[in-house]
Amino acid sequence: MTEDKIFTAIGLMSGTSLDGVDIALLTSDGFSIISTGPFGSVPYQAQFKKRLFDQLGKTSVPKALEEEFTVIHANVIFNFLKANNISKSDIDVIGFHGQTIYHNPKEKLTFQIGDGYLLARLLDRIVVNNFRVADVENGGQGAPLVPIYHQTIAKDIKKPVAIINIGGVSNVTYIDDQELIAFDTGPGNAPLDDIVFQRLGLSFDNGGKIAQSGIINRSILKQFLAHSFFESPPPKTLDRNNFDYGDLVECTVEDALATVVEFIAQSISKSREYFPQSVDKWYVSGGGSHNTVLIRAISEALNSDVLPVNILGWNADALEAQAFAFLAVRSILDLPISFPNTTGVSEAITGGVVNNPLA
Numbered sequence: 001m002t003e004d005k006i007f008t009a010i011g012l013m014s015g016t017s018l019d020g021v022d023i024a025l026l027t028s029d030g031f032s033i034i035s036t037g038p039f040g041s042v043p044y045q046a047q048f049k050k051r052l053f054d055q056l057g058k059t060s061v062p063k064a065l066e067e068e069f070t071v072i073h074a075n076v077i078f079n080f081l082k083a084n085n086i087s088k089s090d091i092d093v094i095g096f097h098g099q100t101i102y103h104n105p106k107e108k109l110t111f112q113i114g115d116g117y118l119l120a121r122l123l124d125r126i127v128v129n130n131f132r133v134a135d136v137e138n139g140g141q142g143a144p145l146v147p148i149y150h151q152t153i154a155k156d157i158k159k160p161v162a163i164i165n166i167g168g169v170s171n172v173t174y175i176d177d178q179e180l181i182a183f184d185t186g187p188g189n190a191p192l193d194d195i196v197f198q199r200l201g202l203s204f205d206n207g208g209k210i211a212q213s214g215i216i217n218r219s220i221l222k223q224f225l226a227h228s229f230f231e232s233p234p235p236k237t238l239d240r241n242n243f244d245y246g247d248l249v250e251c252t253v254e255d256a257l258a259t260v261v262e263f264i265a266q267s268i269s270k271s272r273e274y275f276p277q278s279v280d281k282w283y284v285s286g287g288g289s290h291n292t293v294l295i296r297a298i299s300e301a302l303n304s305d306v307l308p309v310n311i312l313g314w315n316a317d318a319l320e321a322q323a324f325a326f327l328a329v330r331s332i333l334d335l336p337i338s339f340p341n342t343t344g345v346s347e348a349i350t351g352g353v354v355n356n357p358l359a
Contacts, residue, residue: 006034007092011325012073014099016168016240017189017287018052020044021076024321030333033153038084039318042076052099057241059102061113069099070115074122088123095328096129103142103239110142116355127355128328131337134351140343141237147173147182147342149323153314162279163309166288168240170264172271179276182342183234186267189288190240191260199253208293214258220247224263234274235344265297285309285316327352
């Protein structure tokens with residue numbers, strides 16, 4: 001494969017919030033984004049989501065579950081292609097993130113389920129998966145991997161700029177004319193979604209309306225912010241289960257959500273300590289960008305406007321899926337996807353396992 005080829009790539013993302021599968025299409029030469037295409041999001045059925053949730057924290061899962069997970073992704077792709085009148089033969093590569101079940105870089109272990117070779121055979125397309133493993137094996141944190149995509153699409157934006165991504169875990173990318181710095185900041189949607197799912201049977205707190213009527217428990221919030229994670233300099237990452245929310249059991253659901261919203265906001269505010277320059281422009285992407293109560297809390301904590309990336313012409317919901325399409329292209333070209341100031345590797349390295357259906 002030559003570096004001047006334009007690749008048509010599909011990216012698949014299933015985040016730590018366990019919402020479902022995001023799918024996006026883009027074209028790229030591995031260095032720039034030529035165009036972005038359609039985007040879709042397919043929620044998991046409640047029963048399947050519960051089965052995935054029950055596997056979190058484990059280092060192995062039943063093979064049948066991984067196969068079912070992979071087939072679900074294959075069906076998402078088939079339906080996406082049909083809905084958008086795209087021929088399968090037009091797709092050069094598929095970036096398959098999989099589902100993070102366990103993440104502990106201190107043990108040099110990160111585990112995402114999803115059978116890349118099975119998906120490649122089902123679709124008869126090249127599939128790249130296991131994006132995080134090489135990074136962790138080389139001393140990196142295994143995340144975040146999206147920053148190189150942020151930097152690529154932000155090339156014409158005034159710097160310095162910070163891009164917050166709120167998925168199950170929150171992370172930030174800082175970009176100026178010289179530096180690309182990224183790290184997890186703290187919790188994201190995962191604890192909010194878990195609380196409403198466990199107590200109310202809801203998938204999420206729509207717009208933060210339930211949290212809005214709650215009262216922050218300042219004592220519990222103080223305990224959260226005293227966690228050792230916040231004393232460590234970046235690069236650093238989190239697993240969705242790194243924080244213990246057990247004390248919130250004594251709170252009403254409204255107060256529990258309000259407390260976690262403020263925890264997320266204060267966590268993001270703390271990220272500024274590690275920026276080389278102060279940032280005036282903050283943009284937000286990911287599922288959390290739709291939670292207006294959360295965005296207001298972050299804006300107040302930063303004492304700055306926090307704007308949706310959509311005003312830049314980006315798609316807040318599609319960004320991570322697009323990123324893994326881009327990373328798949330870079331992987332098959334042996335271009336780096338991990339960097340010292342994003343994941344902590346000693347030098348920039350490529351990553352991703354390439355699954356060829358003909359192999």
